[in-house]
Amino acid sequence: MKPDLILRLVAKFVIPLIILFALYVQFHGDFGPGGGFQAGVIFSAAFILYALVFGLDAAEKIIPSRWLSMLAALGVIIYAGVGVVSLPLGGNYLDYSLLGGNQIAGQHLGILLVELGVGITVAAAMLILFFSFAGRGRD
Amino acid sequence: MIDIVIDVTLLAFLVTTSVAIVRMTNLFAIVMLYGIFSLLSAGLFVVMDAPDVAFTEAAVGAGISTVLMLATLALVKRPQKPYFDEAPRAHLPWLPLVVVAITGSALVYGTWDIPAFGDPDAPAQIHVARYYIENAMPETGVPNIVTAVLASYRGFDTLGEVTVIFTAAVAVLLLIGGRRSNQRIEGQRDET
Amino acid sequence: MDFFIGHYNYWVVIVLMMVGLYTVISRGNLIKKIIGLNMFQVSVFLLYISLGTVEGGAAPIIAEGVNTYSNPLPHVLILTAIVVGVATTALALALVVRIKESYGTIEEDEIHHLDHSL
DSSP: OOOOHHHHHHHHHHHHHHHHHHHHHHHSTTTSSOOHHHHHHHHHHHHHHHHHHHOHHHHHHHSOHHHHHHHHHHHHHHHHHHHHHTTTTTOOTTOGGGSSSSHHHHHHHHHHHHHHHHHHHHHHHHHHHHHHHHHHTOO | OHHHHHHHHHHHHHHHHHHHHHHOOBHHHHHHHHHHHHHHHHHHHHHTTOHHHHHHHHHIIIIIHHHHHHHHHHHHOOSSSSSSBOOOOOSOSHHHHHHHHHHHHHHHHHGGGSOOTBOTTSHHHHSHHHHHHHHHHHHHOOSBHHHHIIIIITHHHHHHHHHHHHHHHHHHHHHHOSOOOHHHHHHHHHHO | OHHHHHHHHHHHHHHHHHHHHHHHHHOOBHHHHHHHHHHHHHHHHHHHHHHHOBTTOBOSBOOTTOOOBOOHHHHHHHHHHHHHHHHHHHHHHHHHHHHHHHHSOOBHHHHHHHHTOO
16 A cells, blocks of 8 residues: 555655644743643654554654653653652752752753653653554554 | 633534434444544633643544544454444443433532632632632743643642553553464464 | 523533443443543543633733633643543553454453353
8 A cells, every 4th residue: 555645745744843843832831831741742643643654664663662662661750850859959859949049940940851751751652552553453 | 702602612513523423333433523522622622711721632632542543443343344333232222311311410400509600709719729820920930820730739640640641551562562472372272 | 591601511511421421331332432431531621621711711821911810720630631531541442452352342242242241
């Protein structure tokens, strides 16, 4: 089954835009609507579109499944690790106020890191789900 | 006024879509209608001033979960035509209908005491919500209150949610990750 | 009349909820049951967000010249619940795939028949 030429061209044009939008949603989530959950889902949607148009094998060459399970764990570790870092600084678990020079800077840094962890885990988990379902029907 | 008109229109569309989902038997059409259902509810979230939620629902409900359901349909389809139809119902629909009617009327009775839609003096609006709205910006420096509450005030909660997502991904990998190994197992049985 | 205008939103949401529940308990097809559960879930989200709406309020993002905001707490709860919801839905769908592989069907009564359990 050879996919349509128009489909391939439009996908090649749209996928970078989707990834760019996901990064915007991820790092602009403090100021506008957005955050880690949305960014992760949008990011994984770009790769799912790639897999649907160019085939599962091509998509797995870009992100091998082994990496995905590591990334999913990495996100949770980043989140929990940010909480642990504030313990030796004298704060409570997940209290970001001591991470920066003052309370505002610390909170801002903490929120950014935590949202990054959420984004990585959500994106990796969604891709794991899609690859498991799609890979099941391959043979 | 325009808010109410959009609200009523979207709610009417939602009810129509849900009734169509119940009445149809072609699973492919049902999955597509569910995508429409999610998109309509995302529109409703925008009308109710929740852009963050609408964002997520549009990406997740209309995007990812539709793709996952279509992938499942491809895996569970019948070998002959019709590929995607559900089997005709064997039992009578009256008992579930009675159960649903009783539950629904109990819930509607429960709304009698709920403050009216959009009431600024409702109990939900004057306790912790007011604290967040007044203090989120000075305490965290993040203008988006939803992000501030999600990551900072309720950080433990979100850590739990992220762990749930991680666990679900692990469970799906354990259930259907990797190649099917039925043939190999049957072959081994034959040898022994 | 005021009472009706103030509450129709909740009532329609309850109708949607009950349609979802009806789908879950009256249909035997496992995929359709999962879709019914999802409809129920989305109606609960709608109920929460309805409870957080404030008349004339803006989206909860601090901006110059805005004094009323809608309640941010339901938004936070539902935002995470949506993503967790799709993860658990995927788990349910994975179970359906495994059921299909071992029983050859996803109709509830046929599975009971094969199991001699009903």
